[in-house]
């Protein structure tokens with residue numbers, strides 16, 4: 001067994017704050033003096049009710065959501081939302097705009113088309129291997145929504161500013177950067193995030209819905225596939241993923257009470273990303289794969305100047321307690337995921353290792 005925890009650069013499931021893991025461990029057998037584990041108490045109990053209420057309140061405070069928004073927890077991951085969004089919002093001959101920034105956007109488009117929905121790809125960065133975020137996009141005036149992916153976990157790009165879609169509500173996949181920065185929520189009709197990148201364990205997707213979007217949901221959908229069910233039953237029409245929601249609650253508490261909110265978190269994330277990109281830009285041994293103004297602060301994708309060395313780079317990193325640096329199998333190369341819970345110490349350990357590797361192999 002390893003004596004210490006490693007530096008974790010996994011893309012997801014990903015690193016969680018150590019203090020959160022310790023709190024879970026400490027209270028695991030006897031949650032809040034119930035004499036039971038949080039995994040053993042009823043989802044209808046006062047104990048769990050306090051947990052989910054606190055998670056909702058903290059989400060609203062952190063993201064500055066007013067009472068026009070509802071916070072939901074839905075199983076099936078972010079991928080389930082690719083199917084539920086068009087099913088709930090897009091009907092008849094209406095159109096939705098999608099911006100294709102790679103893998104997850106592409107999958108979202110596919111799931112809408114499977115259902116025979118009318119999808120307009122307003123812009124795509126496929127021409128340059130999804131290495132940038134498109135600019136000056138013309139959105140359709142009367143689209144029901146405009147779907148974007150705020151951070152592209154696999155391609156390593158991120159919207160630094162959200163696009164102006166006029167009156168069209170933005171539907172946004174924030175799976176890999178929710179709670180990493182502050183933003184104005186008012187142009188958003190729907191935000192969703194699989195928890196396992198930045199806010200918790202896998203098993204649940206956080207969904208934030210503006211209440212007027214609920215009016216679009218048809219009555220005749222199956223109960224478990226309707227946002228109205230989740231909104232009217234506080235995500236507890238059936239048994240929710242209690243443990244995952246509990247962990248999210250603790251991560252949100254950590255964000256508020258230890259970090260001090262999203263403005264502070266954003267500064268820390270910028271510092272970590274800058275440290276890593278500046279290091280790579282300072283030489284030619286490592287090369288970021290994305291265009292400078294589109295670089296993700298969460299998933300730093302890069303190649304070695306000699307791609308044949310990459311396998312060795314990743315393996316030797318593991319021997320040095322630096323885990324999860326292999327790029328996604330669909331793109332190859334390397335990727336360091338530096339989500340909220342990854343510390344500057346871990347990022348510095350990574351650049352130290354990169355320097356060392358370069359000096360031996362350069």
Ligand SMILES: *Cc1c(COP(=O)(O)O)cnc(C)c1O
Nearest residue numbers: 077078079104153173175176194
């Ligand atoms: C990981 C990821 C998904 C898929 O999440 P699941 O919860 O595994 O379905 C979707 N979108 C983005 C941006 C992701 O990073």
